[in-house]
Amino acid sequence: MTDMTGQTGLAADLAGRVAALMPRATADLAELVAMPSVADPRQYPPEHCRRTAEWVAQAFTDAGLQDVRLVLTPDGSHAVVGHRPPPPGAPTVLLYSHYDVQPPLDDSAWQSPPFELTERDGRLYGRGSADCKGNIVMHLTALRALGDDIPVGLKLVVEGSEEQGTGGLEAYVPEHADELRADVLLICDTGNAAVGVPTATTVLRGLANVVVTVSTLAGDVHSGMFGGPAPDALAALIRTLDSLRDATGGTRIDGLDGSGVWQGADYDEQQFRTDAAVLDGVALLGSGTVADRLWARPAVTVLGIDCPPVVGSAAAVPAVAKARVSLRVPPGTPADAAADALTAHLKAAAPWGVQVQVEREGTGSPFRAATGGPAYAALDRAMRDAYGKPISFLGQGGSIPLCNVLTTTFPDAELILMGVEEPRCLIHAPNESVDPAEIERMALVEALFLHNYANSAGG
Numbered sequence: 001m002t003d004m005t006g007q008t009g010l011a012a013d014l015a016g017r018v019a020a021l022m023p024r025a026t027a028d029l030a031e032l033v034a035m036p037s038v039a040d041p042r043q044y045p046p047e048h049c050r051r052t053a054e055w056v057a058q059a060f061t062d063a064g065l066q067d068v069r070l071v072l073t074p075d076g077s078h079a080v081v082g083h084r085p086p087p088p089g090a091p092t093v094l095l096y097s098h099y100d101v102q103p104p105l106d107d108s109a110w111q112s113p114p115f116e117l118t119e120r121d122g123r124l125y126g127r128g129s130a131d132c133k134g135n136i137v138m139h140l141t142a143l144r145a146l147g148d149d150i151p152v153g154l155k156l157v158v159e160g161s162e163e164q165g166t167g168g169l170e171a172y173v174p175e176h177a178d179e180l181r182a183d184v185l186l187i188c189d190t191g192n193a194a195v196g197v198p199t200a201t202t203v204l205r206g207l208a209n210v211v212v213t214v215s216t217l218a219g220d221v222h223s224g225m226f227g228g229p230a231p232d233a234l235a236a237l238i239r240t241l242d243s244l245r246d247a248t249g250g251t252r253i254d255g256l257d258g259s260g261v262w263q264g265a266d267y268d269e270q271q272f273r274t275d276a277a278v279l280d281g282v283a284l285l286g287s288g289t290v291a292d293r294l295w296a297r298p299a300v301t302v303l304g305i306d307c308p309p310v311v312g313s314a315a316a317v318p319a320v321a322k323a324r325v326s327l328r329v330p331p332g333t334p335a336d337a338a339a340d341a342l343t344a345h346l347k348a349a350a351p352w353g354v355q356v357q358v359e360r361e362g363t364g365s366p367f368r369a370a371t372g373g374p375a376y377a378a379l380d381r382a383m384r385d386a387y388g389k390p391i392s393f394l395g396q397g398g399s400i401p402l403c404n405v406l407t408t409t410f411p412d413a414e415l416i417l418m419g420v421e422e423p424r425c426l427i428h429a430p431n432e433s434v435d436p437a438e439i440e441r442m443a444l445v446e447a448l449f450l451h452n453y454a455n456s457a458g459g
């Protein structure tokens with residue numbers, strides 16, 4: 001049983017231990033960030049991922065987990081799994097994170113080297129510092145603070161191909177359900193609504209990615225001799241892509257509802273501008289509230305275009321142009337239906353009879369969590385103790401296809417999405433960073449949660 005005094009004493013005690021562990025957490029994060037674990041062998045040698053996985057396995061072994069090892073998943077990536085048996089009668093909690101990272105993108109846009117953890121103005125900069133190596137360090141710090149006093153059983157899975165969307169762990173989970181089975185799934189790949197505002201993410205948008213290729217000529221032709229009537233593949237692609245937005249810049253896809261309304265807490269527009277670092281005078285796109293646009297409506301982004309780069313381009317009319325188009329899908333719309341609509345829209349929108357091919361990449365279904373169970377109550381108490389504020393709920397634009405696989409495989413488990421990735425982290429962008437105070441407080445939340453949940457579930 002926990003009374004008010006006992007809880008406060010435990011919280012204070014754990015807070016002291018977590019604080020003392022922070023120098024080590026920062027040192028660990030620096031080691032992790034220094035390993036460029038981009039799970040794309042075309043860009044980075046796979047040894048980096050391997051080395052990172054081995055680092056993670058060793059760190060969780062040292063933190064008290066057993067039988068921690070690398071397992072091969074169907075996409076060729078390695079997940080790190082391990083466990084710790086529960087005390088008699090106690091429930092089991094799965095701890096999730098991922099050790100692969102997004103590529104740095106534009107190296108020159110980084111103010112410090114992407115794979116060198118660098119402190120500026122109290123934040124720690126580096127690729128993966130938040131997503132998701134910050135969450136790995138959060139797990140480790142929580143476990144180290146608890147030491148041998150871990151009142152629940154633990155399962156661990158730290159996957160190695162989350163960012164590439166190749167689905168290794170999603171395919172692995174149903175085949176290895178017993179290895180990962182738990183009462184609560186702590187999916188730590190999100191973060192607070194803002195620094196200091198403890199938050200669980202309860203809605204995730206789904207994802208439908210396609211690659212559209214426009215072809216017009218058997219090969220490039222001289223723009224002086226043929227330009228004018230010669231069908232320009234890049235011009236056709238630009239026109240096709242432009243049809244995906246209305247005049248306000250809002251996403252407009254034939255067959256998809258673009259008027260959804262978000263029911264949870266709103267996202268202040270000024271805060272959004274600050275978080276996204278929108279430049280002065282530049283408008284936000286679309287209509288409705290910021291939250292509507294983020295979590296209740298489809299949102300399209302052209303992720304990349306293959307066409308001649310400026311340097312090295314010739315006086316030629318392009319014969320082929322290609323774009324990777326990403327669609328974020330709100331709950332209520334199946335991802336496959338969204339991919340079908342996007343494909344049909346692109347084909348119909350292509351002008352001038354050009355040849356269009358749309359190749360589907362991965363899809364991920366949208367997700368909505370159930371928040372009425374004992375784990376959410378235990379988390380709320382932990383957040384009140386760590387932050388002095390109750391839990392708040394948030395939607396998120398990112399999609400984590402694994403969540404749907406987990407809720408299908410473990411229908412009775414409570415799934416919680418939380419972590420250190422608050423909006424200022426700018427995950428996936430250049431100059432990704434993490435607030436070390438968030439690592440500290442969220443590690444405390446995690447440690448307190450494990451205690452609270454053991455007490456409420458174990459009696």
Ligand SMILES: [Zn+2]
Nearest residue numbers: 131132162189
């Ligand atoms: Zn992530």
